[in-house]
Amino acid sequence: MVVYDGIIESLQSGGGVSVVFNEIVSRMDSYLYISYNIDSKIAKSEYNQVDKFTFLERYKRCRISRNVYKRTSIFHSTYYRVPSDRSIPTVTTVHDFTYENFVKGPANWVHCWQKYRAIKHSDIVICVSHNTARDLMHYCPIDPSKIRVIHNGVSESYHVPPDLPAKTNEVLFVGARAGYKNFELAVDALVKRPELSLSIVGGGPLSETEQQRLDACLTGRYTWLGRLSDEELNLAYNRAYALLYPSSYEGFGIPIIEAMRAGCPVVAVNASSIPEVAGNAAILTNYADAELFSNALLSVSEKREALVIAGLEQAKKFSWDKCFEETLQVYKELM
Known part of the structure; x- marks a missing residue:
């Protein structure tokens, strides 16, 4: 069973990272979703674990309840965390390196410490673009064989309708x-x-x-x-x-x-x-x-x-179905 750490929902009300994981998780048949928000918009599984969110929670290792621990085969955090049990195969998705490029001081140090810990602990690291993969090798070099580039998708809500609205300026x-x-x-x-x-x-x-x-x-x-x-x-x-x-x-x-x-x-x-x-x-x-x-x-x-x-x-080159299938293949590599 894949365990998703849903910490991202306690860190932001929306955004690209939440969209990515909602699209992936919603296509999974069975999984455990660890939520810190009782009104989670992502968790849809019968296997849910709701934990209390504290100020420092985002920096802690993610705890997995004993009743689901034996069913855990993969751990995938929504935002750069690692499982409390280091023996669990771990996947990390890296979205960008904006902190490294544009943020200075303590905020940069803390972010990079957390991100690099997750990257180095992971068995496979997913990068959302080849450019992000190149940035990864520049800022936090790892064995290139651990990197998989899986592009984000785009919602099918975006389309050209048959009754086109009038063009504006x-x-x-x-x-x-x-x-x-x-x-x-x-x-x-x-x-x-x-x-x-x-x-x-x-x-x-x-x-x-x-x-x-x-x-x-x-x-x-x-x-x-x-x-x-x-x-x-x-x-x-x-x-x-x-x-x-x-x-x-x-x-x-x-x-x-x-x-x-x-x-x-x-x-x-x-x-x-x-x-x-x-x-x-x-x-x-x-x-x-x-x-x-x-x-x-x-x-x-x-x-x-x-x-x-x-x-x-x-x-046409980008879809959430394609993103999901490639992510699922990553999980199968580790099972």
């Missing part, structure tokens, strides 16, 4: 906005394209600083859409002029494939895992720069049909 910005996500560059790019508007999805409410900057730079040309469901975001992709994804670093970059699956042209940066995910189906700038983004957005109109066709084809 909206440029979408999806997700977190701080630091390397380069939200300010997206705003600067839109300043140069007065015929376009900016629609902001997720990432939490706009800060006072962001609000002031948007009011000054894009007066009457921006909207914060808040957190959208898959169905609502699919509609936004379908009606949008383009997705502008100016991030300088991604472990994978799910919004790129979401947009492509919904027939939305993508403008992004030729960096980290982005070219691996986008293939030849997006307009990729050489680096993150407002002028380059602005020019790329201008060229979308003449390239739209080719971008949409190429994007739909590229998106």
Whole structure:
């Protein structure tokens, strides 16, 4: 039996890591899910273990109840933990190396200590992209034979509906906005394209600083859409002029494939895992720069049909069924 440590649900209310494990776990026939949240959205098994969450719980080894211990064959944590019994075969999924690249001081030290402990303890390490696998070998070298690259999937909620919504002049910005996500560059790019508007999805409410900057730079040309469901975001992709994804670093970059699956042209940066995910189906700038983004957005109109066709084809390479089957093969290697 595979044991999943559901610590991620106590560390964040949503996000890419939670999506990945929900997609995998929901396809498993039988498993044990250790939850620290009685209202867990992931656990669906008859074998559940609910534990109390404490401040330091995320850094502790995961305890497995005696009544299920003998049935345990694989341990897979949702966020860089290892089992209390070191003899249990362990799988760790590595999503990115953002802390190593962009965070300094104690937060970096603690995160890296926990992540590297899990990586070095694991029998197999899953990386969500080849770029993440290269980063792994740079920051925490291990025997390469232990690494498996399994790409994330994309929800089937993203699609081109038969009754296409009317196209708008909206440029979408999806997700977190701080630091390397380069939200300010997206705003600067839109300043140069007065015929376009900016629609902001997720990432939490706009800060006072962001609000002031948007009011000054894009007066009457921006909207914060808040957190959208898959169905609502699919509609936004379908009606949008383009997705502008100016991030300088991604472990994978799910919004790129979401947009492509919904027939939305993508403008992004030729960096980290982005070219691996986008293939030849997006307009990729050489680096993150407002002028380059602005020019790329201008060229979308003449390239739209080719971008949409190429994007739909590229998106076919990624699915949660494929991700699950490859993950299941990893488990079988250790059983």
